[in-house]
Amino acid sequence: MSNGHTRAEHFPGPLHHPPLTSGEARKHHVPHEHHPKLQHHFDSMDQQLEASTLGMWVFLVTEIMFFGGLFMAYLLYRWANPTAFQEASAHLSKGWGAINTVVLIVSSLTMAMAVRSAQTSAKPKTQVMWLVLTMVFGAAFLGVKYVEYGQKFHDNLVPGPHFVWTGQYPAGAEIFYSLYFCMTGLHAIHMIIGLGIMTVIAIMAWRGSFDARYYTPVEVGGLYWHFVDIVWIFLFPLLYLIGAHYGAGH
Amino acid sequence: MDTPSYLNDGHGLKSWLLTKDHKRIALLYLVSITVFFVMGGLFAMFVRLELLTPAGDLLASETYNKMFTMHGVVMVFFFLIPSIPAVLGNFLIPIMIGAKDLAFPRINLLSWYIYVLGGLFTFVAALSGGVDTGWTFYTPYSTAAANSHVVLAALGVFITGFSSILTGLNFIVTIHRMRAPGMTWFRLPLFVWAHYATSLIMILGTPVIAITVLLVAAERVLHMGIFDPALGGDPVLFQHLFWFYSHPAVYIMILPAMGVISEIVQTFSRKNIFGYSFIAFSSLAIAIIGFLVWGHHLFVAGQSVYAGLIFSFISFLVAIPSAIKVFNWTATIYKGSVALDSPMLYAFGFIGLFTIGGLTGLFLSAMGLDIHMHDTYFVVAHFHYIMVGGAIMGYLGGLHYWWPKITGRLYSEFWARIAAGLVFVGFNLTFFPQFIAGYLGMPRRYHEYPPELQVWNVMSSAGASILAVGYSLPLVYLVYSLFAGERSPADPWGSRGLEWEIPSPPPTANFEVTPIVTHGTHQYAPSKEVGVV
Numbered sequence A: 001m002s003n004g005h006t007r008a009e010h011f012p013g014p015l016h017h018p019p020l021t022s023g024e025a026r027k028h029h030v031p032h033e034h035h036p037k038l039q040h041h042f043d044s045m046d047q048q049l050e051a052s053t054l055g056m057w058v059f060l061v062t063e064i065m066f067f068g069g070l071f072m073a074y075l076l077y078r079w080a081n082p083t084a085f086q087e088a089s090a091h092l093s094k095g096w097g098a099i100n101t102v103v104l105i106v107s108s109l110t111m112a113m114a115v116r117s118a119q120t121s122a123k124p125k126t127q128v129m130w131l132v133l134t135m136v137f138g139a140a141f142l143g144v145k146y147v148e149y150g151q152k153f154h155d156n157l158v159p160g161p162h163f164v165w166t167g168q169y170p171a172g173a174e175i176f177y178s179l180y181f182c183m184t185g186l187h188a189i190h191m192i193i194g195l196g197i198m199t200v201i202a203i204m205a206w207r208g209s210f211d212a213r214y215y216t217p218v219e220v221g222g223l224y225w226h227f228v229d230i231v232w233i234f235l236f237p238l239l240y241l242i243g244a245h246y247g248a249g250h
Numbered sequence B: 001m002d003t004p005s006y007l008n009d010g011h012g013l014k015s016w017l018l019t020k021d022h023k024r025i026a027l028l029y030l031v032s033i034t035v036f037f038v039m040g041g042l043f044a045m046f047v048r049l050e051l052l053t054p055a056g057d058l059l060a061s062e063t064y065n066k067m068f069t070m071h072g073v074v075m076v077f078f079f080l081i082p083s084i085p086a087v088l089g090n091f092l093i094p095i096m097i098g099a100k101d102l103a104f105p106r107i108n109l110l111s112w113y114i115y116v117l118g119g120l121f122t123f124v125a126a127l128s129g130g131v132d133t134g135w136t137f138y139t140p141y142s143t144a145a146a147n148s149h150v151v152l153a154a155l156g157v158f159i160t161g162f163s164s165i166l167t168g169l170n171f172i173v174t175i176h177r178m179r180a181p182g183m184t185w186f187r188l189p190l191f192v193w194a195h196y197a198t199s200l201i202m203i204l205g206t207p208v209i210a211i212t213v214l215l216v217a218a219e220r221v222l223h224m225g226i227f228d229p230a231l232g233g234d235p236v237l238f239q240h241l242f243w244f245y246s247h248p249a250v251y252i253m254i255l256p257a258m259g260v261i262s263e264i265v266q267t268f269s270r271k272n273i274f275g276y277s278f279i280a281f282s283s284l285a286i287a288i289i290g291f292l293v294w295g296h297h298l299f300v301a302g303q304s305v306y307a308g309l310i311f312s313f314i315s316f317l318v319a320i321p322s323a324i325k326v327f328n329w330t331a332t333i334y335k336g337s338v339a340l341d342s343p344m345l346y347a348f349g350f351i352g353l354f355t356i357g358g359l360t361g362l363f364l365s366a367m368g369l370d371i372h373m374h375d376t377y378f379v380v381a382h383f384h385y386i387m388v389g390g391a392i393m394g395y396l397g398g399l400h401y402w403w404p405k406i407t408g409r410l411y412s413e414f415w416a417r418i419a420a421g422l423v424f425v426g427f428n429l430t431f432f433p434q435f436i437a438g439y440l441g442m443p444r445r446y447h448e449y450p451p452e453l454q455v456w457n458v459m460s461s462a463g464a465s466i467l468a469v470g471y472s473l474p475l476v477y478l479v480y481s482l483f484a485g486e487r488s489p490a491d492p493w494g495s496r497g498l499e500w501e502i503p504s505p506p507p508t509a510n511f512e513v514t515p516i517v518t519h520g521t522h523q524y525a526p527s528k529e530v531g532v533v
Helices: A023-027 A045-080 A082-089 A094-119 A124-154 A170-206 A216-241 B013-017 B022-050 B061-096 B105-127 B141-145 B150-177 B190-222 B235-269 B276-292 B305-317 B319-333 B342-365 B367-373 B377-407 B413-439 B451-484
Strands: none
Touching: A045 A082, A045 A170, A045 A216, A045 B150, A045 B190, A045 B235, A082 A170, A082 A216, A094 A124, A094 A216, A124 A170, A124 A216, A170 A216, A170 B190, B013 B022, B022 B061, B022 B105, B022 B377, B022 B451, B061 B105, B061 B150, B061 B190, B061 B235, B061 B377, B105 B150, B141 B150, B141 B190, B150 B190, B190 B235, B190 B276, B235 B276, B235 B319, B235 B342, B235 B377, B276 B305, B276 B319, B305 B319, B305 B342, B305 B367, B319 B342, B342 B367, B342 B377, B342 B413, B377 B413, B377 B451, B413 B451
């Protein structure tokens, strides 16, 4: 390339070079709205909202696959140890599990109300109220989880060298509890991250960032929150309820 | 630099490390994956040096195990998977679709930092003694037996996986939502289609390897028994979960390279692609079918024979979309005005080597034959034909093709052709003898072998040194071109596509005004053979 020619000159034959874009169309500049929250690389607020929402949906797909590995392991080991899983499941507290399920479903309702209040340009105070309520229910869920985990430590049901099982199938029960801690632990980490996200969104809402024209973070944060709730809706029956016929739970 | 471009829009380290410009982030990736490529190459050098002689004389067997493990981990997770998507894809996808940036510029920068963090973990693992499990981290060896830094390396893989997930997520949203007016799906350059398919694998597969290595770490640290047979776990579950990602990961490496080749063959044959929609959909087909073949890694792992049959059959199926691409590229080149510039040399190399790699894959998807070949050098040769002969050839071809666009400089075409020739010769000399050695029964992952296999190994090691020279040359003349290379015009190859309509190097915003696209890319002069689409 040191000979001063461009490489295109190698080629024989006609070199029609129609530009991909229409020159006239290029000059035709459609002025778009300039909302302060419109990032430079988007053309409109709609495009920005659609991109963010799709982004969260795609992220949730990756989350499904992430939890999917654990559900796969659950499926396999429950199939291999059906009785052990029932026996082990009977030692989980159905009461706490049910309470937590209700708590999370209610938190999804308050989350939906938070999104709704932003979409309808409700007062910042109202938006913050719904968000804080959501966080209170989320924290209550984690509190119950803390109590439950404490009981498991106390009863030596944490897998590892200190695991004690007096029932018929210690190996299967230990796998059950490994899965229990991995699945609910991962879920709890997601809840904690969700609380962090809600804190940021609540601060933004307090400053009056959201109205009918811009509510992307609330919408996207809400999608995440609902997803974490739905994971629990699967975890609860799979972990707590399969031992229902095995004998009285605690 | 006289004209304003993304390169002189802001100076100093901070303007690079905090940039949200997809073009600058692409260059950050370019530098960091080059570092890992050199690192992985050095590990390979020790492997090839050890295998020069039948006796295990240079390295102790434990050290040798660490060398091939680190070679695999670094090359797969830190070079091949990010190579084309994070560098060329990052740079080109927004420009090719007429956008100012990816949909999420901050997440794009975050993905680079996550990559670097994962890399640091692996670096520390390497420096503090390495890992010896093989890049596959098979249990129970990795959980119970291996006496090395498994958790560190596994966390490195876990972390860097999120960088891959975020890149894939960003690409999918960008391609869906950021296309310029008139840039319909079937006007998209095939490079973009290939990256769309790649991104699907990244978002669907990577989370599974993430949870899998997390479970390995949990088993090692907390003594949970998910994969430990002594505790009722099943080590084969690990293999299923691992290959559910790691087989599609091969397509993360090869699909973007196929996208590069689809662009190069059109430009340097001066013809529109033959069968645009077939190439576009074959990318999706590879991505989808690629998720259903992982069991062919488990033919000898105690998988049921019926599962094996089905996996074998689907593995054969994946050859169809791959072959469609090869035939269509060939048909594109046929009767074209072919110019043998360096990118085209890499493209020719890719087509030939990928074909060999793909066809030997069919040997291995046949269950009976696989029992003979399993864990031999035949497998090693097969996947290096795909990953090195395919993916790296595509990467280098693309890097040469778009280098003038990225840097605004022209490199020495003379040296580039020599390098392409050396890479091709060196590659074949390195890996073709491994097919033979493997067929004759040389197992992989041993530092010793019977003396009668020495001739193949000497050839292989000799080829590797040629390959090393071939890979080092671009480092020299490409870097040299940055300082002394001639300025590149907007379209040095007489190519087509949005990226060639804007200046080289592009301005920060790519397009002053969002362009309105009126027809597809690569519309070369109509001729009797090829009608205008």
